[in-house]
Amino acid sequence: MGIDPDTQQTDSRTKLHRFTNHKPLQALLLSIVPGMGQFYNRKFYKGSIFFILFFAFVMAFADFIDMGLWGIVTLGTQVGRDHSLVLIIQGLVTIFLLIMALLFYVINLRDAYKDAEKLKNGFTIPSLKESFHNTYEKTFPYFLIGPGFFLVVFAIILPLAFMLSLAFMNYRLRNAPPAALLDWVGFDNFIQLATVPIWQNTFVSVISWTVIWTLVATTLQIVLALFLAVLVNDKRIKFKKTIRTMLILPWAVPGFVSILIFAAMFNDGFGAINRQIMEPLFNMSIPWLTDVFWTRVAIISIQVWLGFPFVFALFTGVLQSVSNEWYEAADVDGASRWQKFTKITFPHVMFATAPLMIMQYTHNFNNFNIIYLFNEGGPAIRGQNAGGTDILISWVYNLTFSQQNYSMAAAISMIIGLIIGLLAFLQFRRTRSYKEEGEVY
Amino acid sequence: MKKAMFSLGMSIIVVSTLTGCGPDDDAETEISNSDNTVNDNETGEPAKPESLEIWANDDEHQYAAVQELVSQFEDEYGIEVEVTAYLMADQDEAFALDAPGGIGPDVIFQPHDRLGDLTSQNLLAPLEVDEDVLAEYTEEAVTAFTLDGEVYGAPLVMENTALYYNTDLVDSVPETMDELYELADSLTDASHDEYGFLVQALNFYQVYPWIGGYEGYVFSQNEEGNYNIEDIGLDNEGAVQAYEEIQSLFERGILPRSVDEDVINGLFTDGKVAMAVSGPWAMASYSEALGDSLGVAPLPELSNGNTPTPFAGVKGWLVSNYSENTYWASQLALYLSTADAQSYYYEETGEIPARPDATVEDEFAEAFLEQSQSAEPMPNIPEMGQVWDPMEDSLQFNAEGQDPTEILEEAVEEIHEYIEMMN
Numbered sequence: 001m002g003i004d005p006d007t008q009q010t011d012s013r014t015k016l017h018r019f020t021n022h023k024p025l026q027a028l029l030l031s032i033v034p035g036m037g038q039f040y041n042r043k044f045y046k047g048s049i050f051f052i053l054f055f056a057f058v059m060a061f062a063d064f065i066d067m068g069l070w071g072i073v074t075l076g077t078q079v080g081r082d083h084s085l086v087l088i089i090q091g092l093v094t095i096f097l098l099i100m101a102l103l104f105y106v107i108n109l110r111d112a113y114k115d116a117e118k119l120k121n122g123f124t125i126p127s128l129k130e131s132f133h134n135t136y137e138k139t140f141p142y143f144l145i146g147p148g149f150f151l152v153v154f155a156i157i158l159p160l161a162f163m164l165s166l167a168f169m170n171y172r173l174r175n176a177p178p179a180a181l182l183d184w185v186g187f188d189n190f191i192q193l194a195t196v197p198i199w200q201n202t203f204v205s206v207i208s209w210t211v212i213w214t215l216v217a218t219t220l221q222i223v224l225a226l227f228l229a230v231l232v233n234d235k236r237i238k239f240k241k242t243i244r245t246m247l248i249l250p251w252a253v254p255g256f257v258s259i260l261i262f263a264a265m266f267n268d269g270f271g272a273i274n275r276q277i278m279e280p281l282f283n284m285s286i287p288w289l290t291d292v293f294w295t296r297v298a299i300i301s302i303q304v305w306l307g308f309p310f311v312f313a314l315f316t317g318v319l320q321s322v323s324n325e326w327y328e329a330a331d332v333d334g335a336s337r338w339q340k341f342t343k344i345t346f347p348h349v350m351f352a353t354a355p356l357m358i359m360q361y362t363h364n365f366n367n368f369n370i371i372y373l374f375n376e377g378g379p380a381i382r383g384q385n386a387g388g389t390d391i392l393i394s395w396v397y398n399l400t401f402s403q404q405n406y407s408m409a410a411a412i413s414m415i416i417g418l419i420i421g422l423l424a425f426l427q428f429r430r431t432r433s434y435k436e437e438g439e440v441y
Numbered sequence: 442m443k444k445a446m447f448s449l450g451m452s453i454i455v456v457s458t459l460t461g462c463g464p465d466d467d468a469e470t471e472i473s474n475s476d477n478t479v480n481d482n483e484t485g486e487p488a489k490p491e492s493l494e495i496w497a498n499d500d501e502h503q504y505a506a507v508q509e510l511v512s513q514f515e516d517e518y519g520i521e522v523e524v525t526a527y528l529m530a531d532q533d534e535a536f537a538l539d540a541p542g543g544i545g546p547d548v549i550f551q552p553h554d555r556l557g558d559l560t561s562q563n564l565l566a567p568l569e570v571d572e573d574v575l576a577e578y579t580e581e582a583v584t585a586f587t588l589d590g591e592v593y594g595a596p597l598v599m600e601n602t603a604l605y606y607n608t609d610l611v612d613s614v615p616e617t618m619d620e621l622y623e624l625a626d627s628l629t630d631a632s633h634d635e636y637g638f639l640v641q642a643l644n645f646y647q648v649y650p651w652i653g654g655y656e657g658y659v660f661s662q663n664e665e666g667n668y669n670i671e672d673i674g675l676d677n678e679g680a681v682q683a684y685e686e687i688q689s690l691f692e693r694g695i696l697p698r699s700v701d702e703d704v705i706n707g708l709f710t711d712g713k714v715a716m717a718v719s720g721p722w723a724m725a726s727y728s729e730a731l732g733d734s735l736g737v738a739p740l741p742e743l744s745n746g747n748t749p750t751p752f753a754g755v756k757g758w759l760v761s762n763y764s765e766n767t768y769w770a771s772q773l774a775l776y777l778s779t780a781d782a783q784s785y786y787y788e789e790t791g792e793i794p795a796r797p798d799a800t801v802e803d804e805f806a807e808a809f810l811e812q813s814q815s816a817e818p819m820p821n822i823p824e825m826g827q828v829w830d831p832m833e834d835s836l837q838f839n840a841e842g843q844d845p846t847e848i849l850e851e852a853v854e855e856i857h858e859y860i861e862m863m864n
Contacts, residue, residue, distance in 0.1 A: 196862075264703065385855065
């Protein structure tokens, strides 16, 4: 494509043949109607296929695309007839279709031009059958991932795009379709989040607790898991299997069940923790569900209990693969127990599991279940519309379901997504396991 | 140069798609709304459709009862009805998606406080019914389903709280609340988990009988029953008095500070609670646990002489605005809530009927019905959704012993702010 056709025409070394006067530019221009350029190149089969595809696409989708573009720009003009949400989805599908059509169009233009150039320079172009064969050989993997790609577009990208568009609209209960039409409001929702007091105050305190929660709960569960895994892996420990099974048990009970049971156990007046442990042993009872600090302590301990077995299982597996010879070599060098741990065990375990550890952090950042099921984000704090243990995601949930402000929820979710995406990206980039082999050192 | 060609081609595409964009505005399609085409000349009724679709609550007994009633309707009217079991709590969302898509049912089953949400999405058609038919239901039930002067549903079931008591511990319920507290005081022994009187004092729904009884209110109502969202009466003298009374129960040790639904249910079924406030939904498990020792009575009168005013919840049949036969859908909804139908439904499911002429031969149900005389329908406007969270928070502060006037003022301010943000 990068060769200027004008210089080609004046090339003196060009031999005389049947297509000397063939003009690639003309082929390109003709292909503005797909297939015509191919006809000009005497490729009649290919030309007809291109033209039929083009014609069929226009026939089948013209109305749909017309509606889709109109819909996503205006979001409907007539209440009752137009349903803004349906129009958005139709508009998004239209955009996908247009991208595909554009791709086809570029291929068509490029094909006409290249073939014409080849003809002009005296090459013969492979027949349709041959070129089909070539393509099939070269692009076989693409054929295989085709259906999967199609699914990805409609099952993952479309809903995401839908959510993203909601963040820029005014979709809330008072003007919910089909009774009303939505409008594009640009960054209005984000501006509100930063400027309207009731959002702004709470946003800051919620996001700081979310960060603390993520760091403390996840780090503790990893540390505990590592400690136990190293301990259980010690040669002197007997009944390894039994101990491992016991330690993995919390993982076997569904989180929903455990959390609800814990919520009952931590009840200030009637829970087992205060009644059977705190009162008889320490002669005091702790306000687990009504004091912000103690609720946070309780919820972090539960998360550590729920979360460590997975990390423990992971570490145990990795520890099996640490070569004994390394420790023997270290012994010969006179290394201490602590040195062996920090120089051999720890780097080795972390090297193998770092991506999964990052996922633990991102998971806890969005760990809706435990926050919501334990205490619904409580206890209440005066002058703030989120509870003391509400993290971003549970706060969004509360606000959307009591406020039914879907656009704001989409906007906050987008912020959550950006934070997580950014952290995950940066961290993954830094871990060795993400790099190609050979780049390790 | 090639770039120029390319952009020329692209602009041709873009221009050709954008010109004459969108739907043809002349061909206005209107949502069919009671303008049924052919009228039967003799009766003045619209032509009968072949079939209707209805969603019943996904509960074994309720579904079976509706199916039985529907088959009677089929015989009588010659219209086929398809009954689908759909969990009541999920119906509204599914309906909001299905109905505009043209695949929704003609009739759904919902509690009345969902009305505001559903009508603001334009999903409901007013019930096509005569005034004298409506007069057969209790007035509360009809007002509960009335919004902006239109009646949207055929009431089937009423719910409100009343007082359960354990006849092993108390013979009968005292006449006044103050006497009840005295009695409760003498029966309470917290160290053995024995309590005289329990109420979910951290739950706004459960505390409302006191607030309303002392002349507090959520939104004021004009004569036509329309709510004024600017006027919230949850921080007036009455509401403060109610909060003070509840707070004193904590201070006297009658109510434990961590009292919640599970605790009350657990202790009451263990026979350790003399009196507890709850709704008909607790009936099955309470009577199973206590048997003949269970009693139900209306809440005794407050110190100002008023009867407490629990929130009334009414569940009933709502007609889809997207139904092509709103007339016949209304007939079906009404048929499913006649006196006979409600008596039958009560017998099969134990749910308290929403009209006084239904047969209820059960002292428990009668106690709930008596209490319902003083019950106030929960506001059915969408703004009600903004009330719960701030009030629930304020009840927690109340239990912690903070100043009721202050916390209620804060809560009301918060509700105003939330309502403002809805628009």
